[in-house]
Amino acid sequence: MPGSASPPRRPGRPARLSHEAVVAAAEAIVAAEGVEALTMRRLAERLGSSPMALYRHVGGKDELLVALLERAAREVPRPPLPADPRERLRLCWTLLHDGLVERPWAVPLLAAGDRQGPSILWLIDAILAAFIDAGLSERQAGVAYRAVWHFTVGELTVRDALERRNREAGRTPRALVGLPPVRAEELPAFAALAPHWQELRERDWYADGLHALVEGLLTRPPSV
Amino acid sequence: MPGSASPPRRPGRPARLSHEAVVAAAEAIVAAEGVEALTMRRLAERLGSSPMALYRHVGGKDELLVALLERAAREVPRPPLPADPRERLRLCWTLLHDGLVERPWAVPLLAAGDRQGPSILWLIDAILAAFIDAGLSERQAGVAYRAVWHFTVGELTVRDALERRNREAGRTPRALVGLPPVRAEELPAFAALAPHWQELRERDWYADGLHALVEGLLTRPPSV
DNA sequence: ACCTGAACACCGTTCAAGT
DNA sequence: ACCTGAACACCGTTCAAGT
Numbered sequence: 354m355p356g357s358a359s360p361p362r363r364p365g366r367p368a369r370l371s372h373e374a375v376v377a378a379a380e381a382i383v384a385a386e387g388v389e390a391l392t393m394r395r396l397a398e399r400l401g402s403s404p405m406a407l408y409r410h411v412g413g414k415d416e417l418l419v420a421l422l423e424r425a426a427r428e429v430p431r432p433p434l435p436a437d438p439r440e441r442l443r444l445c446w447t448l449l450h451d452g453l454v455e456r457p458w459a460v461p462l463l464a465a466g467d468r469q470g471p472s473i474l475w476l477i478d479a480i481l482a483a484f485i486d487a488g489l490s491e492r493q494a495g496v497a498y499r500a501v502w503h504f505t506v507g508e509l510t511v512r513d514a515l516e517r518r519n520r521e522a523g524r525t526p527r528a529l530v531g532l533p534p535v536r537a538e539e540l541p542a543f544a545a546l547a548p549h550w551q552e553l554r555e556r557d558w559y560a561d562g563l564h565a566l567v568e569g570l571l572t573r574p575p576s577v
Numbered sequence: 578m579p580g581s582a583s584p585p586r587r588p589g590r591p592a593r594l595s596h597e598a599v600v601a602a603a604e605a606i607v608a609a610e611g612v613e614a615l616t617m618r619r620l621a622e623r624l625g626s627s628p629m630a631l632y633r634h635v636g637g638k639d640e641l642l643v644a645l646l647e648r649a650a651r652e653v654p655r656p657p658l659p660a661d662p663r664e665r666l667r668l669c670w671t672l673l674h675d676g677l678v679e680r681p682w683a684v685p686l687l688a689a690g691d692r693q694g695p696s697i698l699w700l701i702d703a704i705l706a707a708f709i710d711a712g713l714s715e716r717q718a719g720v721a722y723r724a725v726w727h728f729t730v731g732e733l734t735v736r737d738a739l740e741r742r743n744r745e746a747g748r749t750p751r752a753l754v755g756l757p758p759v760r761a762e763e764l765p766a767f768a769a770l771a772p773h774w775q776e777l778r779e780r781d782w783y784a785d786g787l788h789a790l791v792e793g794l795l796t797r798p799p800s801v
Numbered sequence: 802a803c804c805t806g807a808a809c810a811c812c813g814t815t816c817a818a819g820t
Numbered sequence: 821a822c823c824t825g826a827a828c829a830c831c832g833t834t835c836a837a838g839t
Contacts, residue, residue, distance in 0.1 A: 365803065365839095366802050366803040366839065367802085367803080368802075368803065368804095369803080370803085370804090392831065392832080393831085393832060394830085394831075402804075402805090403805050403806075405804075405805065405833085405834090405835095406804050406805075408833080409802085409803060409804075413832080413833075464738055465738040465742075466735065466738050466739055466742060471759075474759060474764055475763075475764065477764075477767055478764040478765070478766050478767040479766075481767060482766040485766060491770055492770075492773055494770070495773060495774065495777045496777060496785060496786075499735075499777065499778070499786075500728070500782065500786035500789065500790075502731070502735070503728055503731035503732040503735055503786065504728040504731055504786075506730075506731035506735060507688070507726070507727035507729065507730035507732070507734070510730055510731070511688050511723075511726070511727055514690050515690055518689075535695075535698060539702075540698055540701075540702040541702070542702050542703075542706040542709060542718070543698060543701055543702040543705060545715050546705060546716075546718070546719050549715070549716055549719060550719065553719045553720060553723065554723070558720050558799065561720065561799040561800075562723075562727065562728075564793070565724065565790060565793030565794045565796075565799070566724075566728070566786075566789060566790045566793055567793070568796065568797060569788070569789030569791070569793030570786075570789045570793075572789075572792065572793070573789055575785035575786075576785075589822065590820065590821050590822040590823070591821085592821075593822080593823080616812065616813080617812085617813060618811085618812075626823075626824090627824050628813085628814085628824095629815090629823075629824065630822075637813075637814075638813065638814095
């Protein structure tokens with residue numbers, strides 16, 4: 354079929370931009386400067402084009418972000434999974450978590466729900482299967498998945514906020530960072546913990562919380 | 578002291594606005610239309626004033642939101658707490674969770690960290706004390722608090738996103754809501770759960786996840 | 802068919818001026 | 821002392837026009 358190799362001749366002005374080029378440029382901006390630096394105007398500027406030219410190739414900013422999400426999903430590594438369901442759960446959630454630590458811009462988009470690109474569904478399937486292998490029913494596995502997902506979203510959200518503040522700490526005066534001073538007689542537990550708060554906050558406790566939550570869910574499955 | 582009863586005479590134009598009036602009007606807007614409807618311009622309009630007049634009484638939009646947070650904290654009920662630490666944990670977290678379900682605008686602000694008004698510290702203290710009474714060390718209680726806080730933030734974030742979408746479902750076509758269709762042979766667990774997904778998502782599983790996580794944390798305290 | 806330019810309807814915040 | 825009005829530097833997106 355020699356005809357199918359060469360692109361069909363089309364009338365009109367030839368395209369200088371493409372869907373692929375627009376999404377790739379958007380990804381470069383997000384990776385380098387964060388999602389808040391991604392504006393249609395800046396993206397156009399980087400492509401040597403006008404803002405409105407982009408709308409030929411992507412539906413709008415929302416659609417552009419979904420395309421970025423799908424790209425990110427394809428980059429999650431896919432190692433062989435251990436046979437033990439608990440080990441499998443640990444690995445799967447860590448893959449998801451660590452992937453999102455490097456792409457914090459994706460967290461609010463995913464939390465907004467059901468925007469997972471098809472490229473990440475294998476991981477959700479693996480998690481559900483592992484919960485089932487560990488003894489849960491299908492529906493219990495669904496509830497357990499959502500519980501750990503909520504924990505993960507919250508951890509990533511708080512982590513990102515903390516990292517942003519640490520980044521800006523140089524610029525802004527170090528005011529209101531840390532806990533407010535309290536009277537020990539009024540809030541004894543709070544006051545006792547205050548000296549350790551900063552240190553506890555800086556360390557990564559995701560694995561500990563994940564372990565506790567998964568064990569809790571497997572030991573006392575939700576009655577569903 | 579008769580002089581202290583009457584306000585001191587001050588030079589200049591008398592104030593028509595006040596800090597209190599501005600914050601109260603802001604709260605009314607947020608309660609009625611959500612936090613995204615709160616703009617300095619709209620707030621000024623509602624007060625029959627110009628946007629810049631507000632800056633006499635509040636430092637700016639950020640400071641205004643922190644004032645709203647402190648108001649919300651004062652509205653959290655303060656019932657007597659049960660003696661049993663597990664029961665106490667359940668009640669305290671439910672108070673916090675339920676209070677935030679009604680004020681979803683507060684969740685992103687709190688997740689951004691350490692903006693709790695002083696009026697909510699009693700609740701954090703009670704949670705830490707309950708973890709300690711249940712057998713954890715102070716530092717373990719801190720880690721446990723953060724884990725459940727993350728779970729709570731995630732649950733509230735996902736819940737709010739879902740409710741927004743349900744609210745907008747009338748307007749927008751019911752596209753992309755729910756899971757993407759998948760081939761059962763590729764993603765068996767995912768495909769098996771798909772029929773139940775919508776129903777599981779609509780129900781409130783916070784109490785179940787909370788129970789599992791707290792039990793997991795008390796049974797296997799983080800090694801710290 | 803593809804791209805451009807001007808415009809719309811917004812934001813938070815500054816600055817200088819009025820009362 | 822308090823408030824106003826115009827302006828700055830942005831946003832995503834529409835619309836009509838150019839090539």
